[in-house]
Amino acid sequence: DTGVSQNPRHKITKRGQNVTFRCDPISEHNRLYWYRQTLGQGPEFLTYFQNEAQLEKSRLLSDRFSAERPKGSFSTLEIQRTEQGDSAMYLCASSSGRPTQYFGPGTRLLVL
Amino acid sequence: GQNIDQPTEMTATEGAIVQINCTYQTSGFNGLFWYQQHAGEAPTFLSYNVLDGLEEKGRFSSFLSRSKGYSYLLLKELQMKDSASYLCAVLDSNYQLIWGAGTKLIIKP
Numbered sequence: 001d002t003g004v005s006q007n008p009r010h011k012i013t014k015r016g017q018n019v020t021f022r023c024d025p026i027s028e029h030n031r032l033y034w035y036r037q038t039l040g041q042g043p044e045f046l047t048y049f050q051n052e053a054q055l056e057k058s059r060l061l062s063d064r065f066s067a068e069r070p071k072g073s074f075s076t077l078e079i080q081r082t083e084q085g086d087s088a089m090y091l092c093a094s095s096s097g098r099p100t101q102y103f104g105p106g107t108r109l110l111v112l
Numbered sequence: 113g114q115n116i117d118q119p120t121e122m123t124a125t126e127g128a129i130v131q132i133n134c135t136y137q138t139s140g141f142n143g144l145f146w147y148q149q150h151a152g153e154a155p156t157f158l159s160y161n162v163l164d165g166l167e168e169k170g171r172f173s174s175f176l177s178r179s180k181g182y183s184y185l186l187l188k189e190l191q192m193k194d195s196a197s198y199l200c201a202v203l204d205s206n207y208q209l210i211w212g213a214g215t216k217l218i219i220k221p
Contacts, residue, residue, distance in 0.1 A: 042116075042199050042211030043155070056208070091154055099143050099162075099203055103154040 002027070004104035006092050012110045013082055020078045021107045025094030032075050033101060034067055035091040043091055049075060082111045114138045116212035118200050123218045124190055132185045132198050132215045140205020146174050146185045147199040149214065155199055158185070187217075195219045 005024045013019050025032050030051050035043035046065065048056045051072040064082075069075040079086055089108050093101040115137045124130040136144070143162040147155035161167055161176035161183065173186040185198055197214040204210050 040213065042201065042213050043209075044211075045208060048208075056206075099207070100145070100157055100160055101209065102157065103147075106154045108152075 004092055004094050004102055006090075006104040006107050008107055009105060010108050010110075012112065014112050015084060016081055018078065018080045019082060019109065020076055021090055021092075021109075022074060022076050023092030023094075023104060024074045025092070026096075026102060029094035029096050029102075030072070031095045031101075032069055033093040033095075034075070034077050035093065037089045037091055037106075038087075046077070079109075082109075084111050087111045114202075114204065114210050116200055116202060116210055118198075118212045118215045120213070121216045121218065123220060124187075126190055126192060126219055126221050128190050129186065129188050130190060130217065132187075132200075132217065134183045134185070134200035134212060136181050136183070136200070136202045136210075136212075138202045138204045138210050141178060142203040142205070142207060144174075144176055144183050145199075145201045145203070145209070146172075146183075147201065149197045149199055151196075158198075190219050192219050192221070 007022045032049045034046040037043045047067050049069040052069050064080045067077045087110050089106045091106045092104045095101045118134045146158040149155045159174035166175045171188045176183045197216050199214045200212040201209045
């Protein structure tokens, strides 16, 4: 059990560019979650996978955001045409059949 | 709507005890979590309560009253490393986590 890992840890990009983040969950965890967190707030749910199926997506998520988990293991989150308002910490979490979610270290995105 | 309320900031002294409260109104309830988050880091799991009562784990304890929509996290023998934000989150009827904004705990020597 090596824990949830995320790459990159930090990303600085210019407005309008596309970015992609990767999350590797705890092995054998079939559920994977993406959240976004801004300073002084709790995490905001973005989307959720059970194995390779994307079961839920936040209504707040614009169509510039897309996530995949093609083989039911790692997942990627892509943001197209980034905006300054996308600057945040992007957190990935995984869980088995139990309720507790375990978080990765996050990817901090800064859009200039 | 769904709502989780917790104080924005609290200050306590090293070696003392502090209680962080959380009240919630959610669509359904499948348990309440407390997570600790140091600045710039990811949340780390502290406790999960699904039944009423007190759960003790070392220096940390968590209490739940479902009828009152209320929980607290109790930290004893405070250490400087306990300075962090403490996040309360409820698992709703869709098994989605609804998060509070967190309580920033400042420990003074």
